[in-house]
Amino acid sequence: MRKMLETLGRYVMLMRKVFTRPDKPRIFFKQTVVEMEKLGMNSISIVSIISVFIGAVIALQMAYNLENPMIPKTYVGLATRDILLLEFSSTIIALILAGKVGSNITSEIGSMRITEQIDAMEMMGVNSANYLILPKVVASVIFNPFLVVLSAVIGMIGGTIIAIITGIVTPGEYVDGIRMYFQPYYLFYSMIKMAFFSFVITTIPAFYGYYAKGGSLDVGKASTNGIVSSSVLVLALNLLLTQILLT
Amino acid sequence: MIRVNHIYKSFDGKEVLHDISGVFEQGKVNLIIGRSGSGKTVMLKSIVGLHPIDSGEIYYDDILFSSLEGKKRREIHKRVGMLFQGSALFDFATVEENVMFPMDMFTNMTKEEKRERVNFCLSRVNMENANTKYPAEISGGMQKRVAIARAIALNPKYFFCDEPNSGLDPQTSILIDNLIKDITEEYQMTTIVNTHDMNSVLGIGDKIMFIYDSRIWWEGAKDNILESDNEELNDFVFASKMARQAKEMIMEKRSLK
Numbered sequence: 001m002r003k004m005l006e007t008l009g010r011y012v013m014l015m016r017k018v019f020t021r022p023d024k025p026r027i028f029f030k031q032t033v034v035e036m037e038k039l040g041m042n043s044i045s046i047v048s049i050i051s052v053f054i055g056a057v058i059a060l061q062m063a064y065n066l067e068n069p070m071i072p073k074t075y076v077g078l079a080t081r082d083i084l085l086l087e088f089s090s091t092i093i094a095l096i097l098a099g100k101v102g103s104n105i106t107s108e109i110g111s112m113r114i115t116e117q118i119d120a121m122e123m124m125g126v127n128s129a130n131y132l133i134l135p136k137v138v139a140s141v142i143f144n145p146f147l148v149v150l151s152a153v154i155g156m157i158g159g160t161i162i163a164i165i166t167g168i169v170t171p172g173e174y175v176d177g178i179r180m181y182f183q184p185y186y187l188f189y190s191m192i193k194m195a196f197f198s199f200v201i202t203t204i205p206a207f208y209g210y211y212a213k214g215g216s217l218d219v220g221k222a223s224t225n226g227i228v229s230s231s232v233l234v235l236a237l238n239l240l241l242t243q244i245l246l247t
Numbered sequence: 248m249i250r251v252n253h254i255y256k257s258f259d260g261k262e263v264l265h266d267i268s269g270v271f272e273q274g275k276v277n278l279i280i281g282r283s284g285s286g287k288t289v290m291l292k293s294i295v296g297l298h299p300i301d302s303g304e305i306y307y308d309d310i311l312f313s314s315l316e317g318k319k320r321r322e323i324h325k326r327v328g329m330l331f332q333g334s335a336l337f338d339f340a341t342v343e344e345n346v347m348f349p350m351d352m353f354t355n356m357t358k359e360e361k362r363e364r365v366n367f368c369l370s371r372v373n374m375e376n377a378n379t380k381y382p383a384e385i386s387g388g389m390q391k392r393v394a395i396a397r398a399i400a401l402n403p404k405y406f407f408c409d410e411p412n413s414g415l416d417p418q419t420s421i422l423i424d425n426l427i428k429d430i431t432e433e434y435q436m437t438t439i440v441n442t443h444d445m446n447s448v449l450g451i452g453d454k455i456m457f458i459y460d461s462r463i464w465w466e467g468a469k470d471n472i473l474e475s476d477n478e479e480l481n482d483f484v485f486a487s488k489m490a491r492q493a494k495e496m497i498m499e500k501r502s503l504k
Contacts, residue, residue, distance in 0.1 A: 125324035
Protein backbone atom coordinates (compact mmCIF):
# COMPACT_ATOMS: atom_id res chain seq x y z
CA MET A 1 0.00 0.00 0.00
CA ARG A 2 2.82 2.37 0.98
CA LYS A 3 4.69 1.56 -2.22
CA MET A 4 1.55 2.22 -4.24
CA LEU A 5 1.09 5.62 -2.61
CA GLU A 6 4.75 6.42 -3.20
CA THR A 7 4.39 5.52 -6.89
CA LEU A 8 1.26 7.63 -7.14
CA GLY A 9 3.07 10.53 -5.51
CA ARG A 10 5.98 10.26 -7.93
CA TYR A 11 3.55 10.11 -10.85
CA VAL A 12 1.80 13.28 -9.67
CA MET A 13 5.16 15.02 -9.19
CA LEU A 14 6.19 14.03 -12.70
CA MET A 15 2.92 15.31 -14.14
CA ARG A 16 3.55 18.63 -12.41
CA LYS A 17 6.84 18.81 -14.26
CA VAL A 18 5.23 17.74 -17.54
CA PHE A 19 2.35 20.20 -17.50
CA THR A 20 4.27 23.43 -17.42
CA ARG A 21 4.69 26.05 -20.11
CA PRO A 22 7.20 24.78 -22.72
CA ASP A 23 10.51 26.67 -22.86
CA LYS A 24 10.08 27.25 -26.58
CA PRO A 25 6.47 26.96 -27.87
CA ARG A 26 7.70 26.73 -31.48
CA ILE A 27 9.80 23.66 -30.67
CA PHE A 28 6.90 22.19 -28.68
CA PHE A 29 4.52 22.47 -31.66
CA LYS A 30 7.14 20.96 -33.95
CA GLN A 31 7.65 18.06 -31.55
CA THR A 32 3.88 17.55 -31.24
CA VAL A 33 3.52 17.20 -35.01
CA VAL A 34 6.41 14.71 -35.06
CA GLU A 35 4.76 12.70 -32.27
CA MET A 36 1.40 12.75 -34.09
CA GLU A 37 3.12 11.03 -36.96
CA LYS A 38 5.11 8.64 -34.77
CA LEU A 39 2.35 7.65 -32.34
CA GLY A 40 -0.80 8.33 -34.36
CA MET A 41 -0.22 8.05 -38.10
CA ASN A 42 2.02 5.02 -37.67
CA SER A 43 -0.78 3.26 -35.76
CA ILE A 44 -3.30 3.61 -38.60
CA SER A 45 -2.29 0.33 -40.29
CA ILE A 46 -2.53 -1.81 -37.14
CA VAL A 47 -5.82 -0.16 -36.13
CA SER A 48 -7.23 -0.72 -39.64
CA ILE A 49 -6.19 -4.39 -39.81
CA ILE A 50 -7.63 -5.19 -36.39
CA SER A 51 -10.82 -3.22 -36.99
CA VAL A 52 -11.65 -4.88 -40.31
CA PHE A 53 -11.33 -8.37 -38.80
CA ILE A 54 -13.13 -7.55 -35.56
CA GLY A 55 -15.92 -5.79 -37.51
CA ALA A 56 -16.33 -8.93 -39.60
CA VAL A 57 -16.34 -11.21 -36.54
CA ILE A 58 -18.89 -9.04 -34.72
CA ALA A 59 -21.18 -9.13 -37.78
CA LEU A 60 -20.89 -12.93 -37.92
CA GLN A 61 -21.61 -13.32 -34.22
CA MET A 62 -24.58 -10.96 -34.38
CA ALA A 63 -26.03 -12.85 -37.32
CA TYR A 64 -25.62 -16.11 -35.40
CA ASN A 65 -27.19 -14.73 -32.21
CA LEU A 66 -30.04 -12.94 -33.96
CA GLU A 67 -31.11 -15.95 -36.01
CA ASN A 68 -34.78 -15.59 -35.24
CA PRO A 69 -37.58 -14.86 -37.71
CA MET A 70 -39.00 -12.34 -35.21
CA ILE A 71 -35.85 -10.20 -35.35
CA PRO A 72 -35.25 -8.22 -38.53
CA LYS A 73 -31.93 -8.92 -40.27
CA THR A 74 -31.17 -5.21 -40.24
CA TYR A 75 -30.39 -5.55 -36.53
CA VAL A 76 -27.12 -7.27 -37.43
CA GLY A 77 -25.81 -4.00 -38.88
CA LEU A 78 -27.24 -1.96 -36.00
CA ALA A 79 -25.68 -4.21 -33.33
CA THR A 80 -22.33 -4.30 -35.11
CA ARG A 81 -22.28 -0.51 -35.38
CA ASP A 82 -23.18 0.02 -31.72
CA ILE A 83 -20.68 -2.54 -30.42
CA LEU A 84 -17.94 -0.95 -32.50
CA LEU A 85 -18.84 2.57 -31.42
CA LEU A 86 -19.60 1.93 -27.77
CA GLU A 87 -16.80 -0.44 -26.88
CA PHE A 88 -14.48 -1.84 -29.48
CA SER A 89 -13.25 1.28 -31.26
CA SER A 90 -12.37 3.07 -28.05
CA THR A 91 -11.54 0.53 -25.34
CA ILE A 92 -10.08 -2.33 -27.37
CA ILE A 93 -8.15 0.00 -29.65
CA ALA A 94 -6.86 1.82 -26.55
CA LEU A 95 -5.64 -1.51 -25.14
CA ILE A 96 -3.91 -2.31 -28.42
CA LEU A 97 -2.32 1.14 -28.48
CA ALA A 98 -1.28 0.71 -24.83
CA GLY A 99 0.90 -2.15 -26.07
CA LYS A 100 2.17 -0.57 -29.26
CA VAL A 101 2.54 3.07 -28.24
CA GLY A 102 3.27 2.28 -24.58
CA SER A 103 6.27 0.06 -25.28
CA ASN A 104 7.55 2.62 -27.76
CA ILE A 105 7.33 5.44 -25.20
CA THR A 106 8.84 3.50 -22.28
CA SER A 107 11.73 2.11 -24.29
CA GLU A 108 12.50 5.49 -25.87
CA ILE A 109 12.44 7.46 -22.63
CA GLY A 110 13.91 4.59 -20.58
CA SER A 111 16.92 4.18 -22.84
CA MET A 112 17.44 7.95 -22.75
CA ARG A 113 17.39 7.74 -18.97
CA ILE A 114 19.92 4.92 -18.62
CA THR A 115 22.29 6.46 -21.17
CA GLU A 116 22.18 9.75 -19.23
CA GLN A 117 20.60 11.67 -22.13
CA ILE A 118 17.86 12.91 -19.79
CA ASP A 119 20.50 14.02 -17.27
CA ALA A 120 22.26 15.83 -20.11
CA MET A 121 19.05 17.70 -20.89
CA GLU A 122 18.55 18.60 -17.24
CA MET A 123 22.14 19.83 -17.05
CA MET A 124 21.45 22.23 -19.90
CA GLY A 125 18.55 23.67 -17.93
CA VAL A 126 15.88 21.98 -20.04
CA ASN A 127 12.77 20.65 -18.29
CA SER A 128 13.25 17.15 -19.70
CA ALA A 129 9.85 15.83 -18.58
CA ASN A 130 8.08 18.68 -20.32
CA TYR A 131 10.24 18.45 -23.44
CA LEU A 132 9.95 14.68 -23.85
CA ILE A 133 6.51 13.81 -22.50
CA LEU A 134 4.14 16.73 -23.12
CA PRO A 135 4.27 16.54 -26.96
CA LYS A 136 3.48 12.81 -26.79
CA VAL A 137 0.49 13.38 -24.50
CA VAL A 138 -0.91 16.29 -26.52
CA ALA A 139 -0.36 14.48 -29.84
CA SER A 140 -2.13 11.34 -28.62
CA VAL A 141 -5.03 13.11 -26.94
CA ILE A 142 -5.69 15.11 -30.11
CA PHE A 143 -5.02 12.41 -32.69
CA ASN A 144 -6.30 9.15 -31.17
CA PRO A 145 -10.01 10.13 -31.05
CA PHE A 146 -9.83 10.27 -34.86
CA LEU A 147 -8.45 6.73 -34.80
CA VAL A 148 -11.71 5.78 -33.05
CA VAL A 149 -13.73 7.14 -35.97
CA LEU A 150 -11.45 5.39 -38.43
CA SER A 151 -11.70 2.12 -36.52
CA ALA A 152 -15.49 2.25 -36.38
CA VAL A 153 -15.80 3.00 -40.09
CA ILE A 154 -13.35 0.26 -41.07
CA GLY A 155 -15.01 -2.18 -38.64
CA MET A 156 -18.36 -1.55 -40.34
CA ILE A 157 -16.72 -2.06 -43.73
CA GLY A 158 -15.34 -5.37 -42.39
CA GLY A 159 -18.90 -6.36 -41.46
CA THR A 160 -20.16 -5.41 -44.94
CA ILE A 161 -17.43 -7.49 -46.58
CA ILE A 162 -18.29 -10.56 -44.53
CA ALA A 163 -21.98 -10.03 -45.25
CA ILE A 164 -21.24 -10.02 -48.98
CA ILE A 165 -18.94 -13.05 -48.78
CA THR A 166 -21.10 -15.26 -46.55
CA GLY A 167 -24.56 -13.98 -47.35
CA ILE A 168 -25.58 -13.98 -43.64
CA VAL A 169 -27.49 -10.80 -44.39
CA THR A 170 -27.84 -8.93 -47.63
CA PRO A 171 -25.55 -5.92 -47.95
CA GLY A 172 -28.64 -3.74 -48.25
CA GLU A 173 -30.08 -5.00 -44.95
CA TYR A 174 -26.71 -4.63 -43.26
CA VAL A 175 -26.25 -1.02 -44.44
CA ASP A 176 -29.84 -0.19 -43.49
CA GLY A 177 -29.06 -1.53 -40.01
CA ILE A 178 -25.96 0.62 -39.75
CA ARG A 179 -28.03 3.71 -40.59
CA MET A 180 -30.90 2.78 -38.26
CA TYR A 181 -31.44 4.69 -34.96
CA PHE A 182 -28.00 6.26 -35.15
CA GLN A 183 -27.19 8.35 -32.11
CA PRO A 184 -24.39 10.87 -32.76
CA TYR A 185 -23.78 10.99 -29.01
CA TYR A 186 -22.26 7.48 -29.22
CA LEU A 187 -19.54 8.84 -31.46
CA PHE A 188 -18.90 11.72 -29.09
CA TYR A 189 -18.87 9.30 -26.13
CA SER A 190 -16.36 7.07 -27.87
CA MET A 191 -14.05 9.94 -28.79
CA ILE A 192 -14.17 11.39 -25.28
CA LYS A 193 -13.31 7.99 -23.83
CA MET A 194 -10.38 7.68 -26.22
CA ALA A 195 -9.08 11.13 -25.24
CA PHE A 196 -8.96 9.99 -21.60
CA PHE A 197 -7.46 6.63 -22.50
CA SER A 198 -4.81 8.37 -24.58
CA PHE A 199 -3.75 10.38 -21.57
CA VAL A 200 -3.33 7.14 -19.60
CA ILE A 201 -1.53 5.17 -22.31
CA THR A 202 1.03 7.93 -22.82
CA THR A 203 1.66 9.22 -19.30
CA ILE A 204 1.91 5.84 -17.53
CA PRO A 205 4.54 4.33 -19.89
CA ALA A 206 6.35 7.70 -19.89
CA PHE A 207 6.40 7.58 -16.08
CA TYR A 208 7.93 4.07 -16.08
CA GLY A 209 10.47 5.08 -18.70
CA TYR A 210 11.39 8.34 -16.99
CA TYR A 211 12.23 6.58 -13.74
CA ALA A 212 13.90 3.53 -15.32
CA LYS A 213 17.10 2.44 -13.60
CA GLY A 214 19.85 -0.02 -14.46
CA GLY A 215 20.39 -1.48 -17.91
CA SER A 216 18.50 -2.57 -21.00
CA LEU A 217 16.92 -5.47 -19.12
CA ASP A 218 15.43 -3.02 -16.63
CA VAL A 219 14.07 -0.88 -19.47
CA GLY A 220 12.36 -4.04 -20.77
CA LYS A 221 10.85 -4.65 -17.33
CA ALA A 222 9.76 -1.00 -17.10
CA SER A 223 8.13 -1.37 -20.50
CA THR A 224 6.16 -4.43 -19.35
CA ASN A 225 5.11 -2.67 -16.14
CA GLY A 226 4.04 0.37 -18.13
CA ILE A 227 1.88 -1.66 -20.50
CA VAL A 228 0.28 -3.74 -17.73
CA SER A 229 -0.46 -0.72 -15.54
CA SER A 230 -1.86 1.39 -18.35
CA SER A 231 -4.03 -1.50 -19.61
CA VAL A 232 -5.52 -2.07 -16.16
CA LEU A 233 -6.12 1.65 -15.75
CA VAL A 234 -7.80 1.85 -19.17
CA LEU A 235 -10.23 -0.88 -18.11
CA ALA A 236 -10.97 0.79 -14.76
CA LEU A 237 -11.37 4.17 -16.43
CA ASN A 238 -13.66 2.60 -19.02
CA LEU A 239 -16.00 1.49 -16.26
CA LEU A 240 -15.96 4.89 -14.64
CA LEU A 241 -16.46 6.84 -17.87
CA THR A 242 -19.25 4.55 -19.02
CA GLN A 243 -21.01 5.10 -15.72
CA ILE A 244 -20.59 8.86 -16.00
CA LEU A 245 -21.31 9.32 -19.71
CA LEU A 246 -24.04 6.76 -20.36
CA THR A 247 -26.25 7.12 -17.31
CA MET B 248 34.39 29.16 -8.42
CA ILE B 249 32.40 26.41 -6.76
CA ARG B 250 32.46 25.87 -3.01
CA VAL B 251 31.05 22.93 -1.07
CA ASN B 252 30.54 23.02 2.69
CA HIS B 253 30.08 19.91 4.82
CA ILE B 254 28.08 17.87 2.37
CA TYR B 255 26.69 14.49 3.34
CA LYS B 256 24.96 11.97 1.13
CA SER B 257 23.62 8.49 1.84
CA PHE B 258 21.79 5.87 -0.17
CA ASP B 259 19.51 3.52 1.78
CA GLY B 260 21.39 4.21 5.01
CA LYS B 261 24.84 3.72 3.45
CA GLU B 262 26.92 6.87 3.72
CA VAL B 263 28.61 7.70 0.43
CA LEU B 264 29.80 11.23 1.16
CA HIS B 265 30.91 12.25 4.65
CA ASP B 266 31.52 15.88 5.56
CA ILE B 267 32.93 16.94 2.20
CA SER B 268 34.19 20.52 2.02
CA GLY B 269 36.35 22.20 -0.56
CA VAL B 270 36.81 24.90 -3.16
CA PHE B 271 37.02 24.34 -6.92
CA GLU B 272 38.81 27.23 -8.51
CA GLN B 273 37.97 29.13 -11.68
CA GLY B 274 40.24 28.75 -14.71
CA LYS B 275 41.73 25.55 -13.28
CA VAL B 276 41.13 21.87 -13.84
CA ASN B 277 39.97 20.50 -10.50
CA LEU B 278 40.15 16.71 -10.28
CA ILE B 279 38.21 14.38 -8.04
CA ILE B 280 40.03 11.06 -7.90
CA GLY B 281 39.43 7.82 -6.08
CA ARG B 282 38.86 4.13 -6.52
CA SER B 283 35.77 2.74 -8.23
CA GLY B 284 32.92 2.95 -5.73
CA SER B 285 34.66 5.58 -3.58
CA GLY B 286 31.86 8.08 -4.15
CA LYS B 287 33.43 10.42 -6.68
CA THR B 288 30.61 10.13 -9.24
CA VAL B 289 28.06 10.69 -6.46
CA MET B 290 30.05 13.73 -5.40
CA LEU B 291 30.16 15.17 -8.91
CA LYS B 292 26.46 14.48 -9.49
CA SER B 293 25.62 16.00 -6.11
CA ILE B 294 27.55 19.15 -6.96
CA VAL B 295 25.70 19.53 -10.27
CA GLY B 296 22.36 18.82 -8.62
CA LEU B 297 21.56 15.45 -10.19
CA HIS B 298 21.61 13.86 -6.72
CA PRO B 299 19.99 15.84 -3.90
CA ILE B 300 22.34 16.12 -0.91
CA ASP B 301 21.26 15.13 2.60
CA SER B 302 22.88 18.17 4.21
CA GLY B 303 25.48 20.81 3.54
CA GLU B 304 25.81 23.71 1.13
CA ILE B 305 26.92 24.08 -2.48
CA TYR B 306 27.80 27.54 -3.77
CA TYR B 307 28.21 28.49 -7.42
CA ASP B 308 30.18 31.72 -6.96
CA ASP B 309 27.99 33.57 -4.43
CA ILE B 310 24.78 31.72 -5.21
CA LEU B 311 23.66 29.05 -2.77
CA PHE B 312 22.88 26.48 -5.47
CA SER B 313 21.81 23.71 -3.06
CA SER B 314 18.84 25.78 -1.87
CA LEU B 315 17.53 26.48 -5.38
CA GLU B 316 14.71 24.53 -6.98
CA GLY B 317 12.82 24.34 -10.25
CA LYS B 318 13.24 27.30 -12.57
CA LYS B 319 15.92 29.02 -10.48
CA ARG B 320 18.05 25.89 -10.52
CA ARG B 321 17.52 25.54 -14.27
CA GLU B 322 18.77 29.11 -14.74
CA ILE B 323 22.09 28.07 -13.16
CA HIS B 324 22.18 24.92 -15.28
CA LYS B 325 22.04 27.07 -18.41
CA ARG B 326 25.55 28.21 -17.46
CA VAL B 327 26.77 24.64 -16.96
CA GLY B 328 28.38 22.34 -19.50
CA MET B 329 28.72 18.68 -18.73
CA LEU B 330 30.55 15.80 -20.34
CA PHE B 331 29.02 12.49 -19.31
CA GLN B 332 30.82 9.17 -19.03
CA GLY B 333 28.95 7.74 -22.00
CA SER B 334 28.85 11.09 -23.85
CA ALA B 335 25.02 11.20 -23.59
CA LEU B 336 24.57 12.55 -27.09
CA PHE B 337 20.95 12.48 -28.22
CA ASP B 338 20.42 9.40 -30.41
CA PHE B 339 17.59 11.06 -32.32
CA ALA B 340 19.72 13.98 -33.46
CA THR B 341 22.70 14.44 -35.78
CA VAL B 342 26.00 15.85 -34.55
CA GLU B 343 24.94 19.31 -35.72
CA GLU B 344 21.52 19.07 -34.06
CA ASN B 345 23.15 17.88 -30.83
CA VAL B 346 25.46 20.89 -30.66
CA MET B 347 22.65 23.19 -31.76
CA PHE B 348 20.21 21.87 -29.14
CA PRO B 349 21.07 24.31 -26.29
CA MET B 350 20.99 27.20 -28.77
CA ASP B 351 17.58 26.10 -30.05
CA MET B 352 16.25 25.94 -26.52
CA PHE B 353 17.69 29.08 -25.00
CA THR B 354 18.65 31.62 -27.64
CA ASN B 355 16.94 33.60 -30.34
CA MET B 356 19.83 33.19 -32.75
CA THR B 357 19.02 32.87 -36.44
CA LYS B 358 19.59 29.56 -38.20
CA GLU B 359 22.73 30.96 -39.83
CA GLU B 360 24.16 32.23 -36.55
CA LYS B 361 23.50 28.89 -34.92
CA ARG B 362 25.13 27.01 -37.77
CA GLU B 363 28.15 29.29 -37.58
CA ARG B 364 28.47 28.67 -33.84
CA VAL B 365 28.06 24.91 -34.31
CA ASN B 366 30.83 24.88 -36.90
CA PHE B 367 33.07 26.91 -34.60
CA CYS B 368 32.48 24.54 -31.65
CA LEU B 369 33.03 21.48 -33.83
CA SER B 370 36.24 22.92 -35.29
CA ARG B 371 37.40 23.67 -31.73
CA VAL B 372 37.26 19.93 -30.98
CA ASN B 373 38.58 18.92 -34.41
CA MET B 374 35.29 17.47 -35.55
CA GLU B 375 34.69 19.41 -38.75
CA ASN B 376 32.68 17.71 -41.48
CA ALA B 377 30.80 15.44 -39.07
CA ASN B 378 27.67 17.63 -38.94
CA THR B 379 25.32 15.22 -40.65
CA LYS B 380 26.45 12.06 -38.87
CA TYR B 381 24.43 10.44 -36.10
CA PRO B 382 26.12 9.54 -32.76
CA ALA B 383 25.92 5.82 -33.61
CA GLU B 384 27.98 6.47 -36.75
CA ILE B 385 31.03 7.92 -34.99
CA SER B 386 33.60 6.42 -32.58
CA GLY B 387 33.59 6.77 -28.78
CA GLY B 388 36.39 9.35 -28.84
CA MET B 389 34.56 11.37 -31.48
CA GLN B 390 31.37 11.20 -29.42
CA LYS B 391 33.28 12.62 -26.44
CA ARG B 392 34.56 15.47 -28.58
CA VAL B 393 31.08 16.24 -29.91
CA ALA B 394 29.79 16.18 -26.33
CA ILE B 395 32.48 18.73 -25.40
CA ALA B 396 31.43 20.86 -28.39
CA ARG B 397 27.82 20.70 -27.18
CA ALA B 398 28.89 21.55 -23.63
CA ILE B 399 30.75 24.71 -24.72
CA ALA B 400 28.07 25.84 -27.20
CA LEU B 401 26.68 28.50 -24.87
CA ASN B 402 30.02 29.54 -23.28
CA PRO B 403 29.43 27.90 -19.89
CA LYS B 404 30.90 29.21 -16.66
CA TYR B 405 31.09 25.79 -15.07
CA PHE B 406 32.25 22.61 -16.76
CA PHE B 407 31.88 19.10 -15.34
CA CYS B 408 33.37 15.92 -16.75
CA ASP B 409 32.47 12.47 -15.49
CA GLU B 410 35.20 9.97 -16.36
CA PRO B 411 36.09 11.67 -19.65
CA ASN B 412 38.64 8.99 -20.59
CA SER B 413 36.71 5.84 -19.83
CA GLY B 414 36.72 3.45 -22.76
CA LEU B 415 39.25 5.47 -24.75
CA ASP B 416 42.73 4.51 -25.93
CA PRO B 417 45.68 6.32 -24.26
CA GLN B 418 46.30 8.65 -27.21
CA THR B 419 42.67 9.74 -27.48
CA SER B 420 42.57 10.14 -23.70
CA ILE B 421 45.48 12.58 -23.83
CA LEU B 422 43.73 14.44 -26.65
CA ILE B 423 40.54 14.78 -24.59
CA ASP B 424 42.55 15.81 -21.48
CA ASN B 425 44.36 18.53 -23.41
CA LEU B 426 41.10 19.73 -24.88
CA ILE B 427 39.56 20.01 -21.40
CA LYS B 428 42.63 21.87 -20.12
CA ASP B 429 42.71 24.23 -23.12
CA ILE B 430 39.04 25.18 -23.05
CA THR B 431 39.13 25.64 -19.27
CA GLU B 432 41.88 28.22 -19.63
CA GLU B 433 40.40 29.76 -22.77
CA TYR B 434 36.90 30.30 -21.34
CA GLN B 435 38.07 30.71 -17.72
CA MET B 436 35.60 28.08 -16.58
CA THR B 437 35.44 26.33 -13.24
CA THR B 438 36.13 22.78 -14.36
CA ILE B 439 35.64 19.70 -12.22
CA VAL B 440 36.79 16.37 -13.62
CA ASN B 441 36.05 13.07 -12.03
CA THR B 442 38.61 10.45 -13.04
CA HIS B 443 40.71 7.48 -12.07
CA ASP B 444 43.00 7.85 -15.07
CA MET B 445 46.54 8.44 -13.81
CA ASN B 446 47.62 10.20 -17.01
CA SER B 447 44.92 12.79 -16.34
CA VAL B 448 45.95 13.11 -12.70
CA LEU B 449 49.58 13.80 -13.53
CA GLY B 450 48.84 15.64 -16.76
CA ILE B 451 46.09 18.19 -16.16
CA GLY B 452 45.36 18.16 -12.42
CA ASP B 453 45.77 21.76 -11.28
CA LYS B 454 44.01 20.83 -8.09
CA ILE B 455 43.33 17.29 -6.93
CA MET B 456 40.93 15.95 -4.34
CA PHE B 457 41.40 12.30 -3.35
CA ILE B 458 38.26 10.61 -2.04
CA TYR B 459 38.71 7.57 0.16
CA ASP B 460 36.24 5.91 2.47
CA SER B 461 33.57 8.56 1.65
CA ARG B 462 35.88 11.36 2.88
CA ILE B 463 38.41 13.76 1.40
CA TRP B 464 41.61 11.94 2.22
CA TRP B 465 44.11 14.20 0.50
CA GLU B 466 44.15 17.52 -1.37
CA GLY B 467 46.86 19.15 -3.42
CA ALA B 468 48.29 19.75 -6.90
CA LYS B 469 49.74 17.16 -9.29
CA ASP B 470 53.32 18.09 -8.26
CA ASN B 471 52.57 17.42 -4.58
CA ILE B 472 51.47 13.85 -5.28
CA LEU B 473 55.04 12.62 -5.76
CA GLU B 474 56.13 13.94 -2.38
CA SER B 475 53.04 12.88 -0.49
CA ASP B 476 53.51 10.20 2.15
CA ASN B 477 49.77 9.51 2.28
CA GLU B 478 49.68 5.72 2.13
CA GLU B 479 46.22 5.35 0.58
CA LEU B 480 46.97 7.99 -2.06
CA ASN B 481 50.26 6.32 -2.98
CA ASP B 482 48.58 2.92 -3.17
CA PHE B 483 45.99 4.38 -5.51
CA VAL B 484 48.14 6.57 -7.76
CA PHE B 485 51.18 4.33 -7.94
CA ALA B 486 49.34 1.03 -7.98
CA SER B 487 51.27 -0.47 -10.90
CA LYS B 488 54.91 -1.53 -10.78
CA MET B 489 55.72 0.78 -13.67
CA ALA B 490 54.19 3.76 -11.91
CA ARG B 491 56.19 3.02 -8.75
CA GLN B 492 59.41 2.75 -10.76
CA ALA B 493 58.64 6.01 -12.55
CA LYS B 494 58.05 7.72 -9.22
CA GLU B 495 61.36 6.42 -7.84
CA MET B 496 63.19 7.66 -10.92
CA ILE B 497 61.67 11.12 -10.72
CA MET B 498 62.39 11.37 -7.00
CA GLU B 499 65.99 10.23 -7.61
CA LYS B 500 66.41 12.90 -10.29
CA ARG B 501 65.01 15.54 -7.99
CA SER B 502 67.33 14.57 -5.14
CA LEU B 503 70.33 14.74 -7.48
CA LYS B 504 69.39 18.29 -8.44
